[in-house]
Amino acid sequence: MIKWQKQGEAVVGPVVLGDGQPATVVLVGTRQNPKGAAIVLTPEDNGPLKTTPLNDALGRLDPAQVIDIVCVQERIFGNSGLPPAELP
Amino acid sequence: MTEPRDIDALLDEVVTLPSLPSTVAHITELVNDPDCSLTAVGRAISVDPAIALKTLRLVNSAYYGLRNKVSSVEQAVVLLGLKVIKNLVFTATVFDTLKSGVDAFLRHSVSCGMAMRVLAENGNAPGLDEDASEEGFAVGLLHDVGKIIFEQFVPEDFEKVRERAVRSHVPWHEAEQEIIGVDHAAMGARLAANWKLPGNIVAAIAGHHDLAKCADPELKGLAAALSAADYICTAAGAGSHDGAAPVVAPDVWPMSRIVSENVPSLLDKYFRTQSAVEELIQIAT
Numbered sequence A: 001m002i003k004w005q006k007q008g009e010a011v012v013g014p015v016v017l018g019d020g021q022p023a024t025v026v027l028v029g030t031r032q033n034p035k036g037a038a039i040v041l042t043p044e045d046n047g048p049l050k051t052t053p054l055n056d057a058l059g060r061l062d063p064a065q066v067i068d069i070v071c072v073q074e075r076i077f078g079n080s081g082l083p084p085a086e087l088p
Numbered sequence B: 001m002t003e004p005r006d007i008d009a010l011l012d013e014v015v016t017l018p019s020l021p022s023t024v025a026h027i028t029e030l031v032n033d034p035d036c037s038l039t040a041v042g043r044a045i046s047v048d049p050a051i052a053l054k055t056l057r058l059v060n061s062a063y064y065g066l067r068n069k070v071s072s073v074e075q076a077v078v079l080l081g082l083k084v085i086k087n088l089v090f091t092a093t094v095f096d097t098l099k100s101g102v103d104a105f106l107r108h109s110v111s112c113g114m115a116m117r118v119l120a121e122n123g124n125a126p127g128l129d130e131d132a133s134e135e136g137f138a139v140g141l142l143h144d145v146g147k148i149i150f151e152q153f154v155p156e157d158f159e160k161v162r163e164r165a166v167r168s169h170v171p172w173h174e175a176e177q178e179i180i181g182v183d184h185a186a187m188g189a190r191l192a193a194n195w196k197l198p199g200n201i202v203a204a205i206a207g208h209h210d211l212a213k214c215a216d217p218e219l220k221g222l223a224a225a226l227s228a229a230d231y232i233c234t235a236a237g238a239g240s241h242d243g244a245a246p247v248v249a250p251d252v253w254p255m256s257r258i259v260s261e262n263v264p265s266l267l268d269k270y271f272r273t274q275s276a277v278e279e280l281i282q283i284a285t
Ligand SMILES: [Fe+2]
Pocket: B143, B144, B184, B185, B208, B209, B230
């Protein structure tokens, strides 16, 4: 499971994408907000950061990673009554 | 501490499997008889007031989402049909077994049942009978029942398993194999077989942490779905024991036909069941 932590108002966690590229998941809002979850690709050789909305990056994640991400997003920002996530 | 041993030794010396409550055994028998009447089943439920009451509370819960209030067991049988009623009575009695564990355990069991129901309705739980969502719920509800047996019959070893799983991050079932000699999947499957539950339920429980332990290759997809449901409800905050992170084998996803692109919509369906989960927990306790 992804190791999440708070960073200001956001919640972030490291992942490795299916093609081996390291990235960071950034959660800032609800599931209904298309920008509520994004994947920030860690640039190779100091290139610019590239951010992709989660929905456009699903195919690069495995189902367990998507489950982790969407559940934590819902537990932190959603209102479906799931137990809130406790973060360090 | 008891020495690690195999399941037969454990069953011979330490563990006595709880028997299936006689009401359920009787109702299952009735339902399996093609000549059985709805009235006979209604009567069989009504003779056990505790079961009858729980059955009525379940029928009227958000889980079934019926528009009008059902006030008698006979009416419930007519409305829902025999197979649904059989599963419902089963659920009502299994609650009594499950609530002997910690609160988190009951929540985990009900949540896993609900996740299985969602997977079944979505076509991700191959190998269920025609009442897939009902049977899916039953298998999810029961999947970790082996833990209750360990907690009851080998409590010191169970405590050591908890410590090992939580402190050393060893998967729970592996800690059980090390310390007790048998894991809860094998013990739960043995209980399900003893209760004469359908073979697909027994096989799925046996394989929910290791698909190779699923006796029938045709049913690996169902065991995979159960493993996925276990993972979903844990990620959604309803893990069975604090600190124990589930491990899912990579072949679980293709075997249950779950692809990343469909996960968000699947989870939205699961999230919408949360009020029904809370209600079921209330009914169980
Ligand atoms: Fe389990």
